[in-house]
Amino acid sequence: MEANERFEIVTEATNDAIWDYDLVKDQLFWGKGFYTLFGYNPEEIKPSFELLLSLIHEEDREHIVSQVDKYMSDPRQKDWYEEYRFLKTDGSYAFVVDRAKFLRNTKGQVTRVIGAMTDITERKSFEKELLKLNESLKLHAHELETSNEQLEQFAFIASHDLQEPLRMITSFLDQLKRKYQDQFDDRALQYIHFATDGAKRMKQIILDLLEYSRAGRLTEQLEKVNLNSLLEDYQILRNRLITEKGVKINMGTLPVVETYKAPMLQTLHCLMDNAIKYTKEGVRPEVSVDSEDAGDFWKISIADNGIGIEPEFFEKIFVIFQRLHNREEYSGTGIGLSIAKKHIDSWGGKIWLESEPGKGSIFYFTIPKS
Numbered sequence: 422m423e424a425n426e427r428f429e430i431v432t433e434a435t436n437d438a439i440w441d442y443d444l445v446k447d448q449l450f451w452g453k454g455f456y457t458l459f460g461y462n463p464e465e466i467k468p469s470f471e472l473l474l475s476l477i478h479e480e481d482r483e484h485i486v487s488q489v490d491k492y493m494s495d496p497r498q499k500d501w502y503e504e505y506r507f508l509k510t511d512g513s514y515a516f517v518v519d520r521a522k523f524l525r526n527t528k529g530q531v532t533r534v535i536g537a538m539t540d541i542t543e544r545k546s547f548e549k550e551l552l553k554l555n556e557s558l559k560l561h562a563h564e565l566e567t568s569n570e571q572l573e574q575f576a577f578i579a580s581h582d583l584q585e586p587l588r589m590i591t592s593f594l595d596q597l598k599r600k601y602q603d604q605f606d607d608r609a610l611q612y613i614h615f616a617t618d619g620a621k622r623m624k625q626i627i628l629d630l631l632e633y634s635r636a637g638r639l640t641e642q643l644e645k646v647n648l649n650s651l652l653e654d655y656q657i658l659r660n661r662l663i664t665e666k667g668v669k670i671n672m673g674t675l676p677v678v679e680t681y682k683a684p685m686l687q688t689l690h691c692l693m694d695n696a697i698k699y700t701k702e703g704v705r706p707e708v709s710v711d712s713e714d715a716g717d718f719w720k721i722s723i724a725d726n727g728i729g730i731e732p733e734f735f736e737k738i739f740v741i742f743q744r745l746h747n748r749e750e751y752s753g754t755g756i757g758l759s760i761a762k763k764h765i766d767s768w769g770g771k772i773w774l775e776s777e778p779g780k781g782s783i784f785y786f787t788i789p790k791s
């Protein structure tokens with residue numbers, strides 16, 4: 422195969438615009454790529470160095486001309502690499518990468534330059550989009566941070582300011598009861614009891630709100646945590662309840678994970694507490710905890726054979742103060758899962774569930790390995 426032929430085929434295959442400038446004859450050759458990439462038919466136009474320069478975007482031209490001068494005068498310069506905008510026949514500009522070799526005679530004078538232009542317009546616009554996206558992400562993250570801080574401050578102030586009047590209500594109700602007990606009939610005493618109970622619940626809500634606003638801050642250090650040990654500790658802590666309800670706990674092999682210990686502990690406790698709490702009448706409660714290696718993540722599952730949850734509530738239960746039962750049926754304030762979700766979100770994991778009413782639920786959550 423002729424060298425020239427080989428050259429032409431390669432230029433077609435690489436989809437570059439090849440050029441070859443013979444300075445001795447002052448002849449510039451443009452390959453087929455100038456037609457396919459930019460629309461210039463080499464059979465119709467006569468390429469020249471001046472034409473080439475005139476097609477470079479005026480904002481880039483001066484730099485290119487000065488670079489050419491530098492390469493012409495400095496015998497050490499051989500490998501050329503420049504990015505610029507190049508006018509196409511349709512009037513738009515293509516972003517190109519232009520690579521070339523400067524060949525010199527023994528005196529160091531340039532005799533020939535051979536180069537190739539690659540159209541990187543798509544890559545450039547992709548890069549631009551990415552930069553824009555990055556900027557808006559940064560802005561968004563900043564806004565989130567600010568709104569999180571504000572929320573935290575709000576919760577903190579609200580809880581302190583609310584607790585004071587609440588303490589007053591409770592203490593005056595107490596005094597009312599102590600000092601005037603003899604003058605009150607049963608109904609009046611019951612009213613006082615309801616009012617005290619309401620104040621107590623309000624106090625719990627304030628504390629829960631405060632705790633929720635603080636969850637997910639990840640202020641502590643990452644550490645190696647053995648999930649099996651956490652669960653063993655949990656069983657000791659809840660031993661009485663587990664024995665009373667006759668709960669059977671099946672523990673699979675769980676990993677040692679690098680995580681934030683307190684949030685992880687709270688998350689596991691919440692899911693285990695729920696699995697033990699929402700049990701089905703007449704069925705021996707059984708809770709199975711297991712793990713699965715899911716590539717970049719560990720996937721932990723906590724399965725129970727309890728009352729289950731209707732699919733329409735799968736999202737709702739992760740919202741603060743959302744409960745599916747009243748306090749008389751099952752105790753609780755509806756904060757556990759919302760806090761667990763906030764923790765899991767903050768370490769970049771996910772939480773979800775599968776459940777069948779009357780059969781049981783499986784809660785899943787993930788922990789990134791790094």
Ligand code: ADP
Pocket residue numbers: 691695696699725727728729730738739743744745746752753754755756757758759782
């Ligand atoms: P709490 O248990 O204090 O009500 P959570 O946020 O932990 O608050 O749970 C929200 C609701 O989700 C619960 O009130 C309950 O209705 C439902 N739930 C949570 N876990 C389970 C479970 N394992 N089985 C059945 N229902 C559950």
